[in-house]
Amino acid sequence: MEKIKNGSISKLFLGYLIPSVTGTLSIGILIFIDTVFIGRGIGSLGLVALNTVIPAYTLYSSTGMLLGIGGATAASVDAGRGDYEGRNRIFTHSVILALLLGCIYIVAQTMFLDEISYFLGARGKAIPMTQDYLGILSKFTLFYLVPHCLNAFIRNDGNPQVSMMGMVLCGIVNIILDYIFIFQMNWGMKGAALATGIAQMSYTAVLLTHFRSKKNSLRFQRSKFEILVIQRIIKVGLPSFINEMSFGAVVFAFNYVFLRMGGDTAVAAYSIILNINILLYLLFLGISQASQPLFSVNYGGGLHGRVLETLKLSTLISGLLGATTIMVTLMYTKQIIGIFIKDNVELMRITGEGMPLFFSASVFMGLNIILSTFYQSIESSAVSSFITTMRSCVLMVVGLVFLPKFAGIKGVWMTPLFAEGIAFFLSLFFLKRYFDKNKSSFEKPVSGMPVYNK
Numbered sequence: 067m068e069k070i071k072n073g074s075i076s077k078l079f080l081g082y083l084i085p086s087v088t089g090t091l092s093i094g095i096l097i098f099i100d101t102v103f104i105g106r107g108i109g110s111l112g113l114v115a116l117n118t119v120i121p122a123y124t125l126y127s128s129t130g131m132l133l134g135i136g137g138a139t140a141a142s143v144d145a146g147r148g149d150y151e152g153r154n155r156i157f158t159h160s161v162i163l164a165l166l167l168g169c170i171y172i173v174a175q176t177m178f179l180d181e182i183s184y185f186l187g188a189r190g191k192a193i194p195m196t197q198d199y200l201g202i203l204s205k206f207t208l209f210y211l212v213p214h215c216l217n218a219f220i221r222n223d224g225n226p227q228v229s230m231m232g233m234v235l236c237g238i239v240n241i242i243l244d245y246i247f248i249f250q251m252n253w254g255m256k257g258a259a260l261a262t263g264i265a266q267m268s269y270t271a272v273l274l275t276h277f278r279s280k281k282n283s284l285r286f287q288r289s290k291f292e293i294l295v296i297q298r299i300i301k302v303g304l305p306s307f308i309n310e311m312s313f314g315a316v317v318f319a320f321n322y323v324f325l326r327m328g329g330d331t332a333v334a335a336y337s338i339i340l341n342i343n344i345l346l347y348l349l350f351l352g353i354s355q356a357s358q359p360l361f362s363v364n365y366g367g368g369l370h371g372r373v374l375e376t377l378k379l380s381t382l383i384s385g386l387l388g389a390t391t392i393m394v395t396l397m398y399t400k401q402i403i404g405i406f407i408k409d410n411v412e413l414m415r416i417t418g419e420g421m422p423l424f425f426s427a428s429v430f431m432g433l434n435i436i437l438s439t440f441y442q443s444i445e446s447s448a449v450s451s452f453i454t455t456m457r458s459c460v461l462m463v464v465g466l467v468f469l470p471k472f473a474g475i476k477g478v479w480m481t482p483l484f485a486e487g488i489a490f491f492l493s494l495f496f497l498k499r500y501f502d503k504n505k506s507s508f509e510k511p512v513s514g515m516p517v518y519n520k
Contacts, residue, residue: 070359070360070363070364071146071363071364071367071369071372075360075372075375075376075379076379078360079356079357079360079376079379079380081226082221082226082355082356082357082359082360083352083353083356083383084230085226085227085229085230086221086226086229086230086352086353086355086356087349087352087353087356088230088233088234088352091345091348091349091352098341098342098344098345099237099240099241099244100116100240100244100258100261100262100341101113101116101337101338101341101406102405102406103244103245103248103249103258104116104248104255104258105338105406105407106406106407106408107248107249108195108248108254108255108258110330110331110334110407110410110413111191111192111195111330112195112254112255112258113333113334113337113338113406114192114195114330114333114334114337115188115192115195115196115198115199115255116199116255116258116337116341117317117321117333117334117336117337117340118183118186118187118188118192118196118321119186119196119199119200119203120314120317120340121186121314121315121317121318122175122182122186122200122203122204122314123203123210123314124310124311124313124314124317125171125311125314126171126207126210126211126214127210127211127214127310128306128307128309128310128311128314129164129167129168129171129211129214129307130164130210130211130212130213130214130215131214131215131218131303131306131307131310132299132300132303132304132306132307133160133161133163133164133167133214133215133299133303134160134164134214134215134216134217134218134219134303135218135302135303135306135358135442136160136298136299136300136301136302136303136304136306136307137156137157137159137160137215137218137219137299137302137303138160138218138219138221138222138358139218139302139303139358139362139442139443140156140298140299140302141153141154141156141157141219141222142222142358142359142362142363142366142443143362143363143365143366144156144366145222145363145366146362146363146364146365146366146367147366147367150283151287153284154284154285154286154287155287155289155292155295156295156298156299157219157284157285157286158286158287158289159291159292159295159296159299160215160219160299161212161215161216161286162291163296163299164211164212164214164215165208165212167211168207168208168211168212169208171204171207171211172204172205172207172208175200175204175207176204176205179197179200179201179204180197182200183196183197183200186200186318187318187321187322187325189325192330195254195255196255198254198255198256198259199255199256199258199259200259201256201259202256202259202260202263203259203262203263205263206262206263206264206266206267209263209266209267209269209270210266212270213232213266213269213270213273216270216273216274216276217229217232217273218355218358219284220273220276220284221355221359222358222359222362223276223281223282223283223284224281224283225276225279225281225282226356228272228273228275228276228279229273231272232268232269232270232271232272232273233269235268235269235272236265236266236268236269237265239261239264239265239268240261240262240264240265243257243260243261243264243265244257244258244261244262246261247260247261248261301447302442302447304447304450304451305438305441305442305447305450305451305453305454306442306454308451308454308455308458308459309438309454309458312454312455312458312459312462313458315459316458316459316462316463317340319462319463319466320336320340320466320478320481321333321336323466323470323478324336324475324478327470327474327475327478328416328475331412331413331416332416332475334413335413335416335417335420336420338403338406338407338417339417339420339421339424339425342402342421343424343425346387346391346425346428346431347431347435349387350384350387350388350431350432350435350436351435353380353383353384353387353432353435353436354380354384354435354436354438354439355439356380357376357377357379357380357436357439357440357443358439358442358443360372360373360376361373361376361377361439361440361443361444362443362444364376365443365444373444377436377440380436381433381436381437384432384433384435384436385429385432385433387428387432388428388429388430388431388432388433389428389429391425391428392425392426392428392429395421395422395425396422399418399421399422400414400418402421403417403418403421416475419475419476419479420475420476420478420479423476423479423480423483424479424480424482426480426482426483427482427483427485427486427487430483430486430487430489430490431482431486433490433493434453434457434486434489434490434493437453437490437493437497438450438453438454438457438493441453441496446500449496449500452492453489453492453493453496456485456488456489456492457485457486457488457489457490458485461484461485461488461489462481462482462485464484464485465477465480465481465482465484465485466478466481469481469484
């Protein structure tokens, strides 16, 4: 922790950035390859089924991030203050809650598989494929939820490399098993889900090696559950939970609108674009995860100038990545689509029309993710939750309701730009307010906490 307080911000950030982005990118590639295998090996109905199940994925990840990022951020603030016992108490609570909730999810999904599939939007010929995928996926719930929780703690414990190695192995295993189960054994959607579940098990196994390494300083504590500790974890992690759950809800809403306006072909087109967007989102998430320990520990130590330096660096990198994404999707639209599908002219046309419009929001998306992480890392949960809710849910729904009335299906594709753009200007308003209240703190490092913590 002392190194984070005293070392070069750019070197520290780079040290976290490379393993963090490599790790999240490997998970993005996992999803990307999954989509390619399903699109080419099963067809457009397989893409529809995969897109239908995505909200279930988000339930696992959002719960894991609620406990992991919420717990790890609060724990890092305590460590910055020198309270290592408090850090370990938070760690213990987070892991136990992850295990309990994971078991509850498994039981609920097993008992109500048909009802959940229908609720998620499975209809017609896509119903059996959706049930095949979700039925297998639900058995591996713990191996989605627990790694999301552990990853944040391990990264903040000074071992981002093990997270990177786990995610890379997960991607490799998934690619190999996808090929075997889908193309060689013809197991269809069940094979795709099984490959992904086994890959997540390998990721979890690698993460657990941290607790036998010399870098580990985390300890489980034998103590009763403390309501105040749980409340703090949930309060700090709530923005991440809202962001992930809103993503699932928005996917559900987009599926509904596309199904109504363009049928299964439009939903399949959205599935392709969405899974590329998940890859981009995970890259931005990797950048934000690299900045989070620097934000939290320096904030906890009262080193506000270092917090500002981290913010400048992370927003610069995110902005450049977003601008590059816009240029690439404009210049290579047909080539990107060709990776996923073949001999489906209508699907290629709809996807080609939507891709440049959808990814025009990339710059705003990246900056919003960094700013939300900034507020969350300094325990300004109310601001972070507000921005996250607006960008990932409220403004998306508003856009879906009104933009199609003026621009048809193009309005649906433009909804992310509408939501992310407005949310960015809201973020800037709160950022200016934050700096105005703490101007002296950023001009000269002082001890104690910033005044603004609402």
